[in-house]
Amino acid sequence: MTTFSPRETVTELDRFIIGQKEAKRAVAIALRNRWRRQQLDGLLKEEVMPKNILMIGPTGVGKTEISRRLAKLAGAPFIKVEATKFTEVGYVGRDVEQIIRDLVEAAIGIVRDRKRKEVNAKAHINAEQRVLDALVGPTASPATRDSFRKKLREGQLDDKEIEVEVSDTGGGMPNFELPGMPGANIGVLNLGDMLGKAMGGRAKKVKTTVKDSHDMLVNDESDKLLDMEQVQQEALKLAENEGIVFIDEIDKIAARDGGAGAGVSREGVQRDLLPLVEGSTVATKYGPVKTDHVLFIASGAFHVSKPSDLLPELQGRLPIRVELRALEKEDFRRILTETEASLIKQYIALMGTEGVTLEFTEDAIDALAEVAVHLNGTLENIGARRLQTVMERVLDEISFEAPDRSGSTTKIDSDYVRQHVGDLAQDADLSRYIL
């Protein structure tokens, strides 16, 4: 568990998200509270419940991004769901439990990666042995193996084709889903898994090059060294104590009148979600998971409905309210330039791989931000997502021609931006389709 202080967490989030201080503070405190709870013992530790958060703000202003980055920072399993998904025809109440099952899968991934790192050195040695087996056969003399090992380490054999056998994780066996009971295959019985275990795991032969086999074999060998039982137990604990569930579009299920036509009523979905948020036990194929300490972050624009339209019980379970504000031109400028892995940095790096040097002038950044603001104002406000469509359009030509322009430098200034996107942006009908 991370020991970041709230201030440190906010500083980390600042690297990726511009503004939205209040939301960053709220999630930073929530994270610290988890650490605080872990320091307690006995009864009190079980009694302390997470203070779930309701993020209120228009689309594309950083609600998901803040939550996702927080989870990454904390090494916590994270799942995002759209609340409206559960109002669709064909869903039944228990489906919300799938959220927790998915959370556990995310936790398994995290724990497995961590454990793989621990056994990595040993796995490397074993993987190398297997490549040698594939190259010279298991019975070759030690001298032959040594000389091949040397060549292998020097990369001389990288392109050589070999056939290796690796275990087939997932996808091989069909899932047996019971009609009318989606998800029932998971908690109760998973034939694929049972058969897989009974047969000592499935293996498949793969033809590949020495170079490409490397990661595959290291992962395969790591998994053999892992105690999957232990991974699963740790993952269950991780999901219970550190899991973060992000429920988007909660405002769309906020009405109490039900009127959702043929689908499940909106109030019905709130009632289904309630036990999860209040704390209940969900059966997963790895074992039961208690949701009492899972952190829920709900989010919505609340243009039409208000948080007070939610069921009182749900309102009570989302005590921390934070507002995220709409982004303005200056925010767009900063998102383009200051964030780590900003779009500008990404495009410069991508074109760099083609030998093309991209340069953006200050006034180009201004122009990009202006176009984004203009389009958000005239079409639909989709927040920072607008920058992606604008940037893609501006760089479309360069992106297409880059391989022919290797060794050249392209300077993007405000004129360039205007030529490639500015005029288009003035034509509301046309830009609706393109930008």
Ligand SMILES: Nc1ncnc2c1ncn2[C@@H]1O[C@H](COP(=O)(O)OP(=O)(O)OP(=O)(O)O)[C@@H](O)[C@H]1O
């Ligand atoms: N304040 C911000 N700083 C940096 N990037 C941002 C900011 N707001 C949004 N973005 C970028 O815009 C994209 C969409 O943001 P995000 O997914 O957080 O939207 P959201 O507020 O959760 O909206 P929705 O509820 O529609 O999902 C992401 O790629 C994110 O990186």
